Amino acid sequence: MNWSDIWNAMFGGAADYGEILALVQNSVWAGAVLGLVGGLIGVFVMQRDMAFAVHGISELSFAGAAAALLVGVDAVTGSIVGSLIAAAVIGLLGARARERNSIIGVLMPFGLGLGILFLSLYQGRSANRFSLLTGQIVTVQNAQLGWLIVISVIVLIGLLLMWRPLRFDSLDPQAAAARGVPVRWISLAFMLLLGLVVAVAVHIIGALLVLALVVTPAAAAMRVSAGPVAVPLLAAAFGFVSAVGGILLAVMGELPVSPYITTISFVIYLVCRGIGARRDRVTRSAA
Amino acid sequence: MESEQTVAPLVIAGAALRRGDRVLWEDLDLVVEPGELIAVLGPSGSGKTTMLRAILGLDRLSAGRITVLGEPVRRAGNRRVGYIPQQRPLPRDTSMRARDLVQLGVDGHRFGLPIPRRGERARVDALLADAEASAFADRPVGLLSGGEQQRLRVAQALADDPKLLLADEPLTSLDLANQEAVVRMIDRHRRTHAAGVLLVTHDINPVLDKVDRILYLARGRFSLGRPRDVLRADVLSDLYGADVFVRHAGGRLVVVGAPDAEATHHHHEDEHA
Numbered sequence: 001m002n003w004s005d006i007w008n009a010m011f012g013g014a015a016d017y018g019e020i021l022a023l024v025q026n027s028v029w030a031g032a033v034l035g036l037v038g039g040l041i042g043v044f045v046m047q048r049d050m051a052f053a054v055h056g057i058s059e060l061s062f063a064g065a066a067a068a069l070l071v072g073v074d075a076v077t078g079s080i081v082g083s084l085i086a087a088a089v090i091g092l093l094g095a096r097a098r099e100r101n102s103i104i105g106v107l108m109p110f111g112l113g114l115g116i117l118f119l120s121l122y123q124g125r126s127a128n129r130f131s132l133l134t135g136q137i138v139t140v141q142n143a144q145l146g147w148l149i150v151i152s153v154i155v156l157i158g159l160l161l162m163w164r165p166l167r168f169d170s171l172d173p174q175a176a177a178a179r180g181v182p183v184r185w186i187s188l189a190f191m192l193l194l195g196l197v198v199a200v201a202v203h204i205i206g207a208l209l210v211l212a213l214v215v216t217p218a219a220a221a222m223r224v225s226a227g228p229v230a231v232p233l234l235a236a237a238f239g240f241v242s243a244v245g246g247i248l249l250a251v252m253g254e255l256p257v258s259p260y261i262t263t264i265s266f267v268i269y270l271v272c273r274g275i276g277a278r279r280d281r282v283t284r285s286a287a
Numbered sequence: 288m289e290s291e292q293t294v295a296p297l298v299i300a301g302a303a304l305r306r307g308d309r310v311l312w313e314d315l316d317l318v319v320e321p322g323e324l325i326a327v328l329g330p331s332g333s334g335k336t337t338m339l340r341a342i343l344g345l346d347r348l349s350a351g352r353i354t355v356l357g358e359p360v361r362r363a364g365n366r367r368v369g370y371i372p373q374q375r376p377l378p379r380d381t382s383m384r385a386r387d388l389v390q391l392g393v394d395g396h397r398f399g400l401p402i403p404r405r406g407e408r409a410r411v412d413a414l415l416a417d418a419e420a421s422a423f424a425d426r427p428v429g430l431l432s433g434g435e436q437q438r439l440r441v442a443q444a445l446a447d448d449p450k451l452l453l454a455d456e457p458l459t460s461l462d463l464a465n466q467e468a469v470v471r472m473i474d475r476h477r478r479t480h481a482a483g484v485l486l487v488t489h490d491i492n493p494v495l496d497k498v499d500r501i502l503y504l505a506r507g508r509f510s511l512g513r514p515r516d517v518l519r520a521d522v523l524s525d526l527y528g529a530d531v532f533v534r535h536a537g538g539r540l541v542v543v544g545a546p547d548a549e550a551t552h553h554h555h556e557d558e559h560a
Contacts, residue, residue, distance in 0.1 A: 168395035180364030226427030
């Protein structure tokens with residue numbers, strides 16, 4: 001492959017960009033909503049130290065989607081079922097971080113193995129196989145895209161309604177419980193919302209790369225701000241820019257969407273780290 | 288029906304706590320009067336934290352009844368009770384400012400869209416002022432010292448003007464100035480609001496001149512009374528079943544010879560996650 005091939009792969013479609021955009025319009029919408037919600041929920045994922053849980057859930061979500069393909073059911077339904085089962089198991093069994101991490105460590109390879117088994121048995125289009133692991137939003141059909149958007153909106157509303165008790169529980173579960181916050185239900189509800197987000201993300205960015213939309217934007221936001229409003233808004237904005245930017249760039253050529261999303265999200269993180277480190281230095285020399 | 292003024296903030300009757308066949312304490316009767324500060328002392332593993340959690344409805348007693356502000360304990364958690372947990376440093380990157388930590392005491396239990404209500408900001412400002420925290424109200428909590436964080440936790444616990452205050456080792460690992468500040472906040476609150484206070488501590492000295500009574504738990508038994516009646520060599524030796532000495536040195540009081548933990552290997556059982 002020479003430079004002009006690479007150029008073609010990346011920007012070959014630039015001439016017909018308008019038409020392509022019209023075709024992938026719904027994918028952009030789905031990416032936009034997931035970017036926002038992923039960034040938001042990521043703030044809680046970071047505070048509750050659950051990045052590993054996100055990864056564990058996504059592998060079982062992949063297994064669910066693969067099972068659905070095999071038996072001829074809708075893959076989105078399959079990934080949601082897999083996600084929710086994983087989220088519920090982790091939520092019910094892993095109250096403490098150590099227990100939780102060992103449960104996830106046990107579940108994850110099992111889920112991934114199951115998924116690979118189901119995919120090997122699956123006779124359908126082979127394009128679908130890889131897309132569950134590494135994502136290809138533009139191959140998702142419109143009816144499914146609609147569902148992905150609806151699920152993201154449900155999660156958004158759920159998060160906003162339990163925002164304050166969830167924040168309290170994430171910071172200080174003992175004090176929250178003392179104040180009558182139903183911490184067990186809050187934790188479980190959070191896991192289920194997280195499961196739904198992960199199920200959506202699996203279809204957009206792929207099971208292996210979910211963290212780029214659920215953890216990286218929030219981690220970046222926490223580097224540059226501590227405001228209770230600023231951090232979620234920044235995280236949502238970073239998620240939005242990564243997802244939408246990634247899709248818009250990818251459809252110009254023939255390359256998959258995921259590397260664009262992960263790269264944008266990573267660059268945002270690097271920039272935020274730089275800004276945060278610089279400000280820390282200034283604060284310290286002023287003190 | 289008794290008026291709000293005369294209802295005892297806390298009544299514990301015939302309470303017992305057992306772990307398997309081991310008795311942590313039993314036949315415990317305790318009435319905390321309005322404005323009274325009771326310190327709870329005892330080796331680790333003697334069920335001090337569990338007692339606080341039972342009062343909050345988060346743990347169950349093996350026997351007995353607890354009445355909080357005139358009502359029996361039924362549900363988990365109680366918004367009419369203030370609770371101050373032990374100081375633990377918050378992560379540096381916690382996305383909260385000092386005022387947000389205090390704000391959780393005002394609205395942290397509330398479901399629904401997170402829209403601030405009228406008057407809440409003024410309330411939080413007043414709480415911050417009482418905690419001598421106005422100067423760092425808008426700084427990220429993760430960058431504050433442990434003592435500053437702990438003063439904010441006290442402010443959070445006092446947000447609803449509770450008539451009963453429970454504090455679980457609130458002074459541990461604080462420097463002297465912050466210990467005094469926390470004690471001052473607790474003491475001022477119980478005087479101005481006629482609130483009962485149950486304060487678990489392993490060091491009596493920072494609160495000695497504020498304490499009305501002491502509840503000393505050890506070896507499945509307890510001793511309850513005024514400090515000078517409980518913190519005596521004969522009383523504590525009897526309680527521990529060993530020779531314990533009480534020494535006064537430089538205005539401080541030191542208990543010598545008391546085992547640090549219950550003899551069995553359950554050192555951390557009253558430290559809930």
